[in-house]
Amino acid sequence: MKLALRQGQFPRDRAGRSNRSRRAWLAAALALLAALCLLSVAVGTRQVGWVDIVSALRGQVATIEQAAVAVRIPRTLLAVLAGSALGLAGAVMQGVTRNPLADPGILGVNLGASLAVVVGVAWFGVTSADAYIWTAIVGAALSAVFVYVIGSLGRGGATPLKLALAGVATSVAFASFVTAVILPRTDIAGGIQSWRVGGVGGATFDATLEAAPFLAAGLLLSLSSARRLNSLALGDEMAAGLGERVALARATAALGAVLLCGATTAVCGPIGFVGLVVPHLCRQLVGVDHRWLLPFSTIGGACLLVAADVVGRIAARPSELEVGVVTAFIGAPFFIWMVRHQRSRQL
Template sequence: MTTLDTRRAPDAAPRRPAGVRTLWLLAALLVLAAVMVASLAYGSRDVPWADVQAAIGGADGTLGEAAAAKRIPRTLLAVVIGAALALSGAVMQGVTRNPLADPGILGVNMGASLAVVTGVAFFGLTSPTSYIWVAIVGAAASALFVYTVGTLGRGGATPLKLALAGAATSAAFASLVSAVVLPRNDIAGSFRLWQIGGVGGASYERIGQVLPFLAAGFLLCLLSARALNSLALGDELAAGLGERVALVRAVAALGAVLLCGAATAVAGPIAFVGLVVPHTCRLLVGVDHRWLLPLSMLLGAVLLTAADVVGRVVARPSEIDVGIVTALIGAPFFIYIVRRQKVRAL
């Protein structure tokens, strides 16, 4: 376990008054509402505002209303998946005290992907609910494997060791996914699109299937907020404050695994949302997880929904999957975080 440097780093987020934090939460809500409206209005064809309003009210009589109505489940799925990935990343960073933690970077998403592909190819899985359960198991196994590898050697689980172990594991799992899928022409086409990551196949049925798993993950993560603040002080001090450190880590990690596993099962392995959003939120509201986690959910939903809109608009009449857009945003940010000084621990 890395030691906590009690000196404030030069780029550490300053403490924010409660009023400022509340304003940021409200601003994030307004931005999310605006992005959701943009998601209904813009795509392969633009929809007038009047038709968007009518579609929200349930109308689908005209071509514009039907187009906007069809985009509603896609928008809702982008919101919940973005919130899940961002919250999962923020909790992983808090649990491991690793500023590089992210479901994609640590190989958790690819572990879930490999589990789903293996289940479909070799065990004949067909039920969407079974996809989710298998993805969660794969995500948990991958997270445990990466953390175990990252703790080997001197210094324990340092951020860079975990990131390297996660990157190697992710690459290995991606190769295994390709090895499983390529010989199977019956599943190769659909899984090739799913591997990129996107929300294009959204439906109310799919949202309903994944929502209970996401709700459980949201609840576990948000209930862990105060305990994660204690963990940031170090394990010994957290135990002295009455926290059961092992239990706190297990519960918070379970919530994060539920979120990224369920999100991957539905939308594919979308990377970097869980890295970019929590770091941005720390600049806005500081490191208190009671504020950081809710804001991460909101801005994660904003980022993924906006990325989906951008992907639809820049390649009309086709579209760029949201996983590609988030990678274009997140990869430079990841390089910046790695190169930043004093990135040993949160």
């Protein structure tokens, strides 16, 4: 047992979950994601059959149906990548802060990235996708540091409730700043307002490829932090006693989450609540061991965002609801339930 703790592992979950049952859930999650991806390319304002889907996957666009599928493929890919990034970032943030209410949206990270992008576009003429992403990452990092510092002030340090309140207050302030920046700029207001809702419509392979290296770096940093997050879950003093460099462990994991949030926000806009809902649901399936929780949150986030995109297309035909709106409908009641029933306990 001591050896397992020293390695940052949990030999067996308190609820009796075994690695065998976790592998079964993993296979089920992957099967669900594959089914949702097929549904995503098939469902929309125009229904298409399997023959057209197969033809479009082969690169054929001879019919309207095949052309519709060709447009939905990059959209589905972006939904998978963005959902994976947000689900994983949420799990990492909850582990780093030991805060069950941690989420890129609630902690103000998404709005920080949004404000940075809007300022870059309005004041500095940022236009390239690469510059968008770097600007969003810097904004996300500064916002995360700011919220953590504010939440750490006073007695008791960075408690879950103080971090949540600091994040919500920061998000409101940043949203007001964004509005103040774009109001005088009618030339960019329409595009920025549409982007701020958060969505994957209009996705292209080129934009997704621009974000892919940043998402890959964030994914590797986050997944490689699983053992260190297990140590941090025992408390800073215990983690240090086991030989963990606490500050470095937190900084590495947080950097991975910032890369994921910044790149996703630059491409899709701010999408909230995925990083809050998914890790909690995954924790019910696989327990608190981050070696399992992080991969499951990655897959779960992809499932949630792809499903939200499909629901958005069906619910408002012939128009669409952006995924940011759908996830807000799901996440807001979940957040209220968390506050009322979990009482903001630490992890």
